[in-house]
Amino acid sequence: MASAPVTPPAAKTPSVPVPVSDAVTPAVEPAIGTLPEVAIEALSASPYAATWAPKTAPAEAITFEPLLYAGVVGKAGSAWYHVDATGELVTLTTDPAPNAKIVGFWPGDAWMVQTRTREEDDFEYNEERLMKLRAGNRWVPQKYGMNEQWFHSGTGVDEFGRGEYDEAHMSTRSGMLMYPDTLTSITRVAGKHDDPMLGEHRGRLVDFFETGDGKIYLVTYEGGAYNVQTQCDEPECVATSTKKLPLGDWSFGRRVARGKRSISALASAAERRFVLHFDKTRDWSLDELPAEPLPSGMWNSDEGGLWILSGEQLRWRDTDDVWREVALPAGMTKPSVALSGDRKQVWIAGDVGGTPGVFTTPAQL
Numbered sequence: 001m002a003s004a005p006v007t008p009p010a011a012k013t014p015s016v017p018v019p020v021s022d023a024v025t026p027a028v029e030p031a032i033g034t035l036p037e038v039a040i041e042a043l044s045a046s047p048y049a050a051t052w053a054p055k056t057a058p059a060e061a062i063t064f065e066p067l068l069y070a071g072v073v074g075k076a077g078s079a080w081y082h083v084d085a086t087g088e089l090v091t092l093t094t095d096p097a098p099n100a101k102i103v104g105f106w107p108g109d110a111w112m113v114q115t116r117t118r119e120e121d122d123f124e125y126n127e128e129r130l131m132k133l134r135a136g137n138r139w140v141p142q143k144y145g146m147n148e149q150w151f152h153s154g155t156g157v158d159e160f161g162r163g164e165y166d167e168a169h170m171s172t173r174s175g176m177l178m179y180p181d182t183l184t185s186i187t188r189v190a191g192k193h194d195d196p197m198l199g200e201h202r203g204r205l206v207d208f209f210e211t212g213d214g215k216i217y218l219v220t221y222e223g224g225a226y227n228v229q230t231q232c233d234e235p236e237c238v239a240t241s242t243k244k245l246p247l248g249d250w251s252f253g254r255r256v257a258r259g260k261r262s263i264s265a266l267a268s269a270a271e272r273r274f275v276l277h278f279d280k281t282r283d284w285s286l287d288e289l290p291a292e293p294l295p296s297g298m299w300n301s302d303e304g305g306l307w308i309l310s311g312e313q314l315r316w317r318d319t320d321d322v323w324r325e326v327a328l329p330a331g332m333t334k335p336s337v338a339l340s341g342d343r344k345q346v347w348i349a350g351d352v353g354g355t356p357g358v359f360t361t362p363a364q365l
Helices: 235-241
Strands: 040-042 045-048 053-055 062-064 068-070 073-076 079-083 089-092 103-105 109-120 123-134 138-141 167-170 176-179 185-189 204-210 216-222 225-229 251-258 262-269 272-279 283-288 295-300 306-310 313-317 323-326 332-339 345-352 355-362
Touching (some): 073 332, 204 262
Antiparallel strands (some): 062 073, 073 079, 079 089, 103 109, 176 185, 216 225
16 A cells, blocks of 8 residues: 555646656556566664753653654754754744644754644545645645645545545655556655656556665555555566565555665565664665564665654664664653754654653764
8 A cells, every 4th residue: 555644645837737657557568577576574673872962952852753754853841943053942923823743954954744623514534734844843734736725536446445535745856746546647746856656667656765866666556466666667677676575465665765866765564563674785674573563664864864753762773773772861761852843863862761752863873
C-alpha cells in the first residue's frame, strides 16, 4: 500500500495531475528472470555515550513535534515553543495556533492538514484543507486543483481495494504531495520542484520514495512478490535494477531522504518491523528492528546519518551503515526528539527526576 498519509486518512504548486501510468509499460518487456533478494540483517548497535548539553526548559514538560523532518517546535501545556536565532526555546505565536499535527521542514516548508466533517442529505463526509506556514507565523490555506480551500477528495476504491481518492503526504524534498493509493497521479502543492514522475517499471505500483535530488525509487508488485527498484528511464534498466523483497505483504510508513541519492523508510511484513535503506554504494538492505515499541520518529541528519526513537531507545546509523545505541541524558524518561533546522543538532526533551529537561547534542556523532 502507499505510505501512511500525514494526518487524516493522514500535499505542489497546483497543476493538472500527471498521469504516471501513460508511459510506464513498455511494448516489449525484457525478461527479468530470478530476481536477487534484498537481505535482512538483525539490527545490531554498539552503546554510545553522547555528550548532552543542557538548555533552558519551559516550566511545563514540552513535547516536540515528531513529524517535522527538521526544525524544533513543541508544546508545553497550552503554549507553543520554537528555537529562536540565539538557539534557545522561546514562545511561539502563529495565526491561527496549530490545531493539527505539524509536518515538513520548519519554518520554510511547514504544513498542517486540517479536517472537518460535513453533512449533506443525511450523508456525512470529511473535508480537508492544506495549510502552509508563511513568514514564520501565519498558516495560509493552499489551493489544490479547482479547490480554493476545503475539498473532499472522494471515497472510491479499485479492484485491489486501494483508495482512488487523493490524500496528503509530506514530501521528503519539497511541498505537499497529493496522490491516491493507486498512484495514478501525483500533484505537488506549493513546492519548489515539478511533480514526481514514476518512470519505467513492471507490475503494479505500490509506493515510491523521493530522493534529495529528485530521483524516484519504486515499490512494485508482480507475480506474487514485492519488488524495489531505483529510477529507470528504459526497460533494460528495470530488468537489471529490480530487487525482490523477502517475506509477504509489505507496507511502508515514514521515510526520509538522506543526502542526494539515499533513502530510509520504516517498513513491516509478516508481523515484523524493519528499516529499508537504499545507499548508493550498498544498494538495498533491510535492518530488522527488535521487539520494542514502534518508532515514534525518524530523522536524517545533515551528513546523511539516520536517527530513530523507539520508546526510550534512541539510535543513530552513520553513513557506513554502523548503528549506535545512544544513551539518553542521565535520568531522563519519556523522551521527545527533534532535529534543528540545519539538521546538525539533536534536541531531546523529557522528564528528569520529575522536572522537565531539554538537552542538545551534535547530529553527527
